[in-house]
């Protein structure tokens with residue numbers, strides 16, 4: 045079992061095309077000699093701008109969401125077919141902002157996960173508890189439910205295209221980070237849940253990223269933990285000056 049470190053940047057609803065192009069160019073140049081796996085997920089309208097800049101580099105092209113259906117009357121949604129057409133290879137699903145601001149539930153997220161996998165994408169499935177759930181001692185249970193329901197119907201053969209991202213909601217964009225020990229504990233627990241579903245070997249190979257106020261000064265410590273296999277980065281992914289040191293930790 046040897047898992048590569050995988051560092052992903054979620055640009056959320058930030059940047060215009062020219063700003064996105066500038067950042068993508070800087071990252072392509074500065075991560076050229078990086079030794080981990082990398083991904084950036086620009087907003088939908090930026091994907092066509094960013095795609096040719098990172099083509100052929102060691103940075104994968106990601107999207108932040110997709111519709112639960114292939115096509116049809118879904119005003120305002122973006123389909124897997126449209127994302128594939130743009131060269132997107134990975135889709136982030138179940139981000140806490142989708143779950144808690146846009147009220148996506150586990151069933152909807154699961155529909156998106158299975159659709160994206162069926163279309164050959166890699167999926168980053170985000171899980172994580174709210175502050176009140178943590179304080180009530182329910183962090184593990186919440187993450188277990190989100191993992192089990194998110195992966196419902198996913199074949200073992202497709203599991204190597206699933207990455208989990210543990211993102212405690214109270215740590216996202218707040219400057220509060222889970223301690224490396226807390227993160228490692230949840231990651232280990234979730235890995236056990238995956239082992240229960242798919243066996244020890246598949247669980248051992250599964251990449252589990254941590255997300256929640258990852259910064260250049262805490263990245264190495266978080267990723268020194270046995271079960272922390274990378275990071276899903278929000279705020280610090282918006283500038284090369286902060287993303288590159290995270291991406292090149294170690």
Ligand code: PEP
Nearest residue numbers: 216217255256257278279
């Ligand atoms: C995120 O949105 O996935 C995230 C982890 O954000 P931040 O790094 O800003 O906390």
